[in-house]
Amino acid sequence: MKFSTFYFSGTGNTKWAVEAFNAIIREKGHQAELFSIDLGENLTDDRIIAMVRDSDCIGLANPIYGGGIPPIMSDFLNRLVTILGPLQTQKKAFVINTFGYVNAFGPKEMGKLLAGSGLVMTAYVNIQLCNNVNTTNAVDREMLNKRMTKGQMELTRLADRLLSNRKMIKGHGPQLMIGAIIRKKVPDAIGRHYQTLSVNAETCTQCMDCVNHCPTQSIRFEEGQGFTFLPGCTACMRCYNFCPTGSITMNGSYADPLEVPRYQGPVE
Ligand SMILES: Cc1cc2nc3c(=O)[nH]c(=O)nc-3n(C[C@H](O)[C@H](O)[C@H](O)COP(=O)(O)O)c2cc1C
Ligand code: SF4
Ligand code: SF4
Structure with missing residues (x-):
């Protein structure tokens, strides 16, 4: 069987989960690929259609933001529904979500978003790793390693289920109640997040890493004007998290990288 996963990963957790899943699938003698949906990857409609057509099972993977899915992923799913709809093909799909503290999303909403795409969600898993926002304490590696081990087991179960054509829908439960409240409040804050970001000109070396690696191409630099988000x-x-000099701040807080450690993904 061939598995192709479209993923978004801001800081590496979700990428780790998809790579771990793909390694398990390959160990079991099957094919697995992954495709980043970052705008810089230039994933054209034709390429997406070809990938879906040539695969037996389609994966969708993203972190949880505010109990929901990040705007870049929901935009991608809307696009997927539009471009795959006319194909009228039915394909098995699975979802891998990663989260830091409380996953309040749930498979129902993902199913709703995929309606009309021909992708039928047969598996949904949540993998808890590490929070990548406002990490005011050093990352607890021991805890993260335990979560990665647990995640590996969950991803192995996912692979076994998909390969034996069995469903695996996890994520129903009381946490969805919390999600209802978070999901109402947080999307606005996520939409306004760009207004909270700025660059500390005193420490910035103008290396342009942030501009070149922003997944939505939302950082502009102009000589004399500086940075605009x-x-x-x-x-x-x-x-x-990845500015090499820790020069990006949020509302001027969480600024000093020596006092506020940045999170750079699960792989050391
Ligand atoms: C804007 C934002 C909102 C988040 N909201 C939640 C949340 O509601 N629940 C949660 O458990 N983790 C939340 N997190 C943490 C991420 O889901 C978690 O760190 C995820 O694994 C990051 O994946 P990535 O490294 O692939 O980007 C949030 C992170 C960000 C940046
Ligand atoms: S990544 Fe950091 S140092 Fe490099 S240009 Fe951006 S803010 Fe400046
Ligand atoms: S501006 Fe920063 S936080 Fe916003 S999408 Fe780009 S890299 Fe992510």
């Missing part, structure tokens, strides 16, 4: 920002925290 644009409304397309999906609030992924990549620029904040």
Whole structure:
């Protein structure tokens, strides 16, 4: 069987989960590929259609933001429904979500978003890793390693289920009640996240890493004007966490990288 997964990962957690899943699938003698939906990857409609056509099972993977899915992923899913709809093909699909503290999303909404795409969700898993936002304490590696081990087991179960044509829908439960409240409040804050970001000109070396690696191309630099953060920002925290000099701040707080450690993904 061939598995192709479209993923979004701001800071590496979700990418780790998809790579771990793909390694398990390959160990079991099957094919597995992954495709980043970052705008810079230039994933054209034709390429997406070909990938879906040539695969037996389609994966969708993203972090949980505010009990929901990041704008870049919901935009991608809307696009997928539009471009796959006319094909009228039915394909098995699975979802891998990663989260830090409380996953309040649930498979129902993902199913709703996929309606009309021909992708039929047969599996949904949540993998708890590490929070990538406002990590005011050093990352607890021991805890993260335990979660990665648990995640590996969950992903192995997912692979076994998919390969034996069995469903695996996890994520129903009381946490969806919490999600209802979070999901009402947080999307606005995510939409306004770009307004909270700025660059500390005193420490910035103008290396342009943030501009070149923003998944939604929402950071502009102009000589004399400095940096502007644009409304397309999906609030992924990549620029904040990966700036080599820790020069990106949020509302001027969480600024000093020596006092506030940045999170750079699960792989050391
Ligand atoms: C804007 C934003 C909102 C988040 N909201 C939640 C949340 O509601 N629940 C949760 O458990 N984790 C939340 N997180 C943490 C991420 O879901 C978690 O760190 C995820 O694994 C990051 O994946 P990535 O490294 O692939 O980007 C949030 C992170 C961001 C940046
Ligand atoms: S990544 Fe950091 S140092 Fe490099 S240009 Fe951006 S803010 Fe400046
Ligand atoms: S501006 Fe920063 S937080 Fe917003 S999408 Fe780009 S990298 Fe992510």
